[in-house]
Amino acid sequence: MPPALIAAPRMKNKSCFTRRIGIAALLALGALAARPGLAAPPPPGHVPDTIEQRVAACIACHGREGSSTEAGYFPRLSGKPAGYLFNQLQSYRDGRRFNSDMTHMVRHMSDAYLREIAEYFAAIQLPYPAPPATTDATPAMLARGKALVFEGDPARDIPACVRCHGESLTGVLPGIPGLVGLPRLYLSSQLGAWLTNDRHALEPDCMAKVGRKLTSADINAVTSWLVMQPVPADPKPQAAPPSPVPMGCSALNP
Numbered sequence: 001m002p003p004a005l006i007a008a009p010r011m012k013n014k015s016c017f018t019r020r021i022g023i024a025a026l027l028a029l030g031a032l033a034a035r036p037g038l039a040a041p042p043p044p045g046h047v048p049d050t051i052e053q054r055v056a057a058c059i060a061c062h063g064r065e066g067s068s069t070e071a072g073y074f075p076r077l078s079g080k081p082a083g084y085l086f087n088q089l090q091s092y093r094d095g096r097r098f099n100s101d102m103t104h105m106v107r108h109m110s111d112a113y114l115r116e117i118a119e120y121f122a123a124i125q126l127p128y129p130a131p132p133a134t135t136d137a138t139p140a141m142l143a144r145g146k147a148l149v150f151e152g153d154p155a156r157d158i159p160a161c162v163r164c165h166g167e168s169l170t171g172v173l174p175g176i177p178g179l180v181g182l183p184r185l186y187l188s189s190q191l192g193a194w195l196t197n198d199r200h201a202l203e204p205d206c207m208a209k210v211g212r213k214l215t216s217a218d219i220n221a222v223t224s225w226l227v228m229q230p231v232p233a234d235p236k237p238q239a240a241p242p243s244p245v246p247m248g249c250s251a252l253n254p
């Protein structure tokens with residue numbers, strides 16, 4: 001995939017990025033998010049305030065019960081580690097991750113509310129679609145992608161993806177997501193965001209350190225290989241990394 005295509009889905013977010021909220025605005029958002037009103041029960045006669053009701057808007061984009069739609073960009077939510085989903089919702093709200101739709105969705109939500117939504121989606125187990133039958137990637141490209149996943153690139157100090165994302169690439173609790181079963185455009189866009197320093201987590205932000213080292217060719221190779229992998233029969237995230245992770249990650253500290 002040419003770099004232009006990697007950048008494409010992020011264009012819409014740039015205005016949001018450049019309008020990056022200042023400290024004062026962030027404090028104001030924090031105050032709003034702390035309002036207890038959001039969790040207040042609705043007056044009698046209104047639609048009941050159930051979690052299903054609250055996540056109806058999310059499903060409009062992310063697909064039924066959080067599974068990704070055919071639109072090819074919206075990431076799946078169901079079955080992802082609750083800690084990971086919570087961190088991402090907080091990141092959109094607090095300006096570490098930029099997507100105008102997502103920021104709009106969560107800007108007034110409290111941590112307690114975001115955690116409830118995260119736990120709701122994490123608990124949903126739905127089958128994953130089969131991977132595509134064909135690829136336009138060359139065998140050399142696929143081999144390069146696979147090598148990055150299982151061995152990394154020691155000469156460039158890039159650790160193997162499996163060391164953090166788990167041997168079966170289904171993620172690791174509490175905060176590392178799986179890398180299989182995601183749309184290619186979404187994967188490329190996220191890896192592109194680390195390359196351009198547009199996606200952040202709380203420090204230590206290990207994925208930003210890894211992502212910054214990948215070139216467009218690496219991204220192309222690794223995403224080509226990843227999308228061809230079936231999601232294993234047991235798609236649940238692993239309870240712990242296979243061995244100590246190669247660097248500190250806030251995602252592993254709940």
Ligand code: HEC
Binds near residue numbers: 054061075097101
């Ligand atoms: C208008 C469409 C839209 C709506 C509505 C929406 N989302 Fe999203 N969501 C997106 C897009 C697009 C992305 C990918 C954004 C990016 O590139 O960072 C995303 C990303 C996410 C992610 C990050 C996933 C990952 O793997 O990192 C989470 C979590 C999420 N959304 C949760 C929600 C929840 C919960 C709601 C409802 C409260 C919601 N979304 C409503 C479009 C939407």
Ligand code: HEC
Binds near residue numbers: 075088201207210249
């Ligand atoms: C040192 C640990 C570590 C290594 C090694 C690592 N990752 Fe990650 N990765 C993470 C963490 C932690 C996150 C979650 C980041 C966040 O919370 O924003 C993540 C997130 C991601 C995501 C975002 C998924 C989504 O749903 O949005 C992608 C894509 C990704 N990593 C790809 C890779 C690839 C490809 C490699 C190998 C070249 C790799 N990672 C190696 C820790 C790691």
